[in-house]
Amino acid sequence: MEGTLTWLDLTSGDRSRMRRVLNLFNEPETVDEMGLATLRDGFSGALFPGTSILHTRLRYVLFVPWIYQRLEAAKTGSTDVATAGRRDETALIQPLRDSNEYGIIGARAGASLGRLPSSVYWYTLVRWGVFQHDRSQTWYHRNLGRLAGRGLSAEVTADDPGVVDLRRPNWHPRLPRQPDDFPAGISFALTLEEAEFVAGRIEERCAGTMLAHLAGAVGQVVKGPPWAQPAARDAGPRVREVVQLARRFSLHFEGAPLLYNLLLAEERHAKHGSDDDEARIDSYQRRISKWAEREAEEGAYRPDELWGFAAQHGVRVRGQQQSFVESWSARISETVGATRGGSGRVASDLRLRNLVAARERQLKGPRSRFDNAARLLDWNGAAGVGRMEFRWRRVHVLLDDLHRGLTA
Numbered sequence: 420m421e422g423t424l425t426w427l428d429l430t431s432g433d434r435s436r437m438r439r440v441l442n443l444f445n446e447p448e449t450v451d452e453m454g455l456a457t458l459r460d461g462f463s464g465a466l467f468p469g470t471s472i473l474h475t476r477l478r479y480v481l482f483v484p485w486i487y488q489r490l491e492a493a494k495t496g497s498t499d500v501a502t503a504g505r506r507d508e509t510a511l512i513q514p515l516r517d518s519n520e521y522g523i524i525g526a527r528a529g530a531s532l533g534r535l536p537s538s539v540y541w542y543t544l545v546r547w548g549v550f551q552h553d554r555s556q557t558w559y560h561r562n563l564g565r566l567a568g569r570g571l572s573a574e575v576t577a578d579d580p581g582v583v584d585l586r587r588p589n590w591h592p593r594l595p596r597q598p599d600d601f602p603a604g605i606s607f608a609l610t611l612e613e614a615e616f617v618a619g620r621i622e623e624r625c626a627g628t629m630l631a632h633l634a635g636a637v638g639q640v641v642k643g644p645p646w647a648q649p650a651a652r653d654a655g656p657r658v659r660e661v662v663q664l665a666r667r668f669s670l671h672f673e674g675a676p677l678l679y680n681l682l683l684a685e686e687r688h689a690k691h692g693s694d695d696d697e698a699r700i701d702s703y704q705r706r707i708s709k710w711a712e713r714e715a716e717e718g719a720y721r722p723d724e725l726w727g728f729a730a731q732h733g734v735r736v737r738g739q740q741q742s743f744v745e746s747w748s749a750r751i752s753e754t755v756g757a758t759r760g761g762s763g764r765v766a767s768d769l770r771l772r773n774l775v776a777a778r779e780r781q782l783k784g785p786r787s788r789f790d791n792a793a794r795l796l797d798w799n800g801a802a803g804v805g806r807m808e809f810r811w812r813r814v815h816v817l818l819d820d821l822h823r824g825l826t827a
Contacts, residue, residue: 450803453675453775454740454782458725461734462665463809466629466645469546469621473539474813475522476607477820480617482511483537484549484590485597487559491589496564508535511602518606522816547620549594551587559589591620607820614824629658630814637822640815644669644808664728669807671720674710674765675747676803677703679775681766683788683798690795699800707766715755720748743778750774 451459463470486507495503509530515523524539525532537556544550552559559566566589595613598605609617618634625631629651633640636650645651646666651659681703688696722745729736750770765771780787788795 452679452782452803453672453778454743455672455675457734457736457740458668458729458744459807459809461729461732462661462668462807465661465728465732466665466809467811467814468625468628468630469543470630470810470814470817471539471542472810472813473534474543474817475524476520477617477817478605478607478609478613479524479536479540480543480547480549481595481597481609481613482602482605483508483540483544484594485601486537488590488594488597491563491566494564497561500560500563504537505530505535507602508537511536511605514602514605515607518604520607522607546624547617548624549591549620551589551591591616593619609820609824609827611824611827614821614827617821618825627655627657629654629662632658633814633818634821637825640818640822644806645811645814661728664724665807665809667717667720668725669809670714670717671748671751673806674707674714674751675775676805677707677710678766678771679779680800680802680804681707682772682776683795683802684800686789687795687798690792695800704766711755711765714751719752722748739781743774746774747771 486504489507490500490503493503509525509532512523512525512529516526524534524536541550541556545553550559593616595610595616621631621634625634629645632654633648633650636648636653639648639650641648644666646662651662654662681700684696684699684703687693688700722741725744726736726741728734750768751765754765754768754771776789780789785791786794788798
């Protein structure tokens with residue numbers, strides 16, 4: 420099981436420990452050694468709005484509203500909703516265990532899990548229009564008594580700042596009805612009605628994105644990254660443009676964590692003489708050489724296209740981040756021409772080495788592995804390596820759930 424799934428099952432007491440070791444995982448979707456997360460997440464949101472690397476299965480998008488609808492019907496007050504919600508959300512765990520499902524939030528921690536499905540999926544419910552108010556879960560809990568008690572005619576009073584009108588229903592009016600015995604006997608399999616509802620929400624609220632396009636491409640989603648999807652060729656020009664920008668960004672910056680890990684292997688080998696680190700040095704030199712050959716085939720990277728994307732999608736780019744991106748791109752453009760045939764010039768380039776080391780020190784200060792002996796010793800040999808795929812592994816599972824329901 421991958422790290423980004425298992426940490427959902429931790430108890431409240433374990434969560435702080437999990438956060439301290441999260442940087443030991445080598446999945447590029449969680450580890451950000453070079454400070455590129457805002458750009459990576461910008462692409463993720465543009466491609467697959469409403470999704471998260473914490474998502475496991477699609478039917479939670481229905482489980483959570485069904486639980487809250489029941490709490491509303493029971494006229495649960497704002498002071499009790501958090502406790503009652505935890506009770507009902509953790510009651511999902513055992514029926515899902517009984518159905519031999521994977522991707523169960525809380526499968527191991529049970530009632531003591533630290534992060535509930537409602538917290539994990541709340542932004543999805545808002546972004547896809549399942550929850551009808553563009554508000555946080557905290558706001559909903561705080562106003563639940565009034566929302567549930569006064570229904571469609573509920574209006575806020577003049578002393579309620581920031582909220583204008585609560586006339587609309589809390590949940591989408593076409594939200595499928597929960598099974599009569601819910602949650603008994605549940606699974607992650609969507610009915611046709613449920614799948615059509617979710618597909619409709621994605622089509623309406625995420626129009627013009629890769630997510631909406633692939634949601635309708637039943638039977639056409641295959642293994643491989645998003646840009647390898649045959650269905651992507653049939654998408655509109657705006658979708659294809661974002662996909663190609665994401666693909667190019669992913670390839671171009673794959674080299675930075677490879678070089679970073681090479682530097683760490685050299686540093687630790689010099690100080691401790693580990694045979695494992697000597698083998699890692701050889702491995703990273705070969706991987707960087709192969710990456711540089713692929714990069715050379717693409718032509719020079721153009722950061723101006725990246726900045727245009729960021730401005731269009733509201734991604735905040737900090738000065739130091741922009742400087743690193745532009746310095747990396749300029750030097751790679753000067754260097755990769757000599758890497759054809761695997762010369763490995765990138766791995767030995769002093770300016771690139773200094774750039775990567777300086778960026779890590781800039782981000783981490785005294786916690787930099789280049790200056791902190793304990794953190795260097797704790798390095799697992801592969802920090803943040805691999806292509807960025809912009810939540811694709813999670814999204815692929817959600818789409819598979821959706822398509823199975825649409826063909827049920």
